[in-house]
Amino acid sequence: MSKSLKWGWLAAALVCAGSxxxxxxxxxxxxxxxxxxxxxxxxxxxLQRWQAGGTVVLGTREAATPMVYALGxxxxxxxxxxxxxxxxxxxxxxxxxxxxxxxxxxxxxxLIHNGTADFxxxxxxxxxxxxxxxxxxxxxxxSEVRMAVRADSGxxxxxxxxxxxxxxITGTTAVQILRKYASxxxxxxxxxxxxxxxxxxxxxxxxxVDAFVLDDNMLAGVIGQSKNPKGYKxxxxxxxxxxxxxxxxxxxxxxxxxxxxAILQMIRSGEIHKLYAKxxxxxxxxxxxxxxLPMGEMLKKQLAAPNDTPLEQFVLPQ
Numbered sequence: 001m002s003k004s005l006k007w008g009w010l011a012a013a014l015v016c017a018g019s020x021x022x023x024x025x026x027x028x029x030x031x032x033x034x035x036x037x038x039x040x041x042x043x044x045x046x047l048q049r050w051q052a053g054g055t056v057v058l059g060t061r062e063a064a065t066p067m068v069y070a071l072g073x074x075x076x077x078x079x080x081x082x083x084x085x086x087x088x089x090x091x092x093x094x095x096x097x098x099x100x101x102x103x104x105x106x107x108x109x110x111l112i113h114n115g116t117a118d119f120x121x122x123x124x125x126x127x128x129x130x131x132x133x134x135x136x137x138x139x140x141x142x143s144e145v146r147m148a149v150r151a152d153s154g155x156x157x158x159x160x161x162x163x164x165x166x167x168x169i170t171g172t173t174a175v176q177i178l179r180k181y182a183s184x185x186x187x188x189x190x191x192x193x194x195x196x197x198x199x200x201x202x203x204x205x206x207x208x209v210d211a212f213v214l215d216d217n218m219l220a221g222v223i224g225q226s227k228n229p230k231g232y233k234x235x236x237x238x239x240x241x242x243x244x245x246x247x248x249x250x251x252x253x254x255x256x257x258x259x260x261x262a263i264l265q266m267i268r269s270g271e272i273h274k275l276y277a278k279x280x281x282x283x284x285x286x287x288x289x290x291x292x293l294p295m296g297e298m299l300k301k302q303l304a305a306p307n308d309t310p311l312e313q314f315v316l317p318q
Contacts, residue, residue: 037261065221085121177240
């Protein structure tokens, strides 16, 4: 992502545009043309250090399949967002050395903010409160709140949860979204709360709940790691959605421009679509299970019009 390379891309784009206008053809704006990706490396000591072969610390998670997770005893970190994050860094600083650091939901924001970790590659919702501490790249995933049910349950809609038992995780936005949906649609069901996705899924496996409500990517991950992945499926309307992106320091605007530029190139080339297919539509380690979770309509729309819109301004289609 050198200045000379950036200007090379710009010159090529101007030549193509000029040729099209000379031929009397309408010029179609390039995807994401409104996003500022002109990087001034000389204004960023951090980018200079990375590009000279310095170390970039990537924040990760141990068990957030298929977004970011560990193989073996934290010997290797993989996943959709992990690989995307690595490719972004490799694009903006090919010589950089990568170091991995396991982060928790509690320490992610302060460790990114104080520079202990350079990036958080785990999935985290872009919202206005977090933007006060860190910067977010362009949206690279949209989590859709749906539900996991047993494959033979016959449940296909949230409206069918009337009078049933439903599992959810304490403190998640999915709980708030579920309660609002129930209130708006005059539904009554008993909610059994758990500490994490594995405990909630155990309730589903044991038959204590008829459905487990959470973000679709997390549901797909826990199903894929279960004893019988084919025995469960993700169903229901999308009752909530949240924009997900990688995070980094907000103190250096050149990093934001570089990151967004790298992501834009992945979107324009179709690389990000292939990456999604690799982790959501093909067998993945360690069990070689296909999560079979097609790209949602919300993410398709985000990639067709790239942006970094926070949750508070994110509109769920009616």
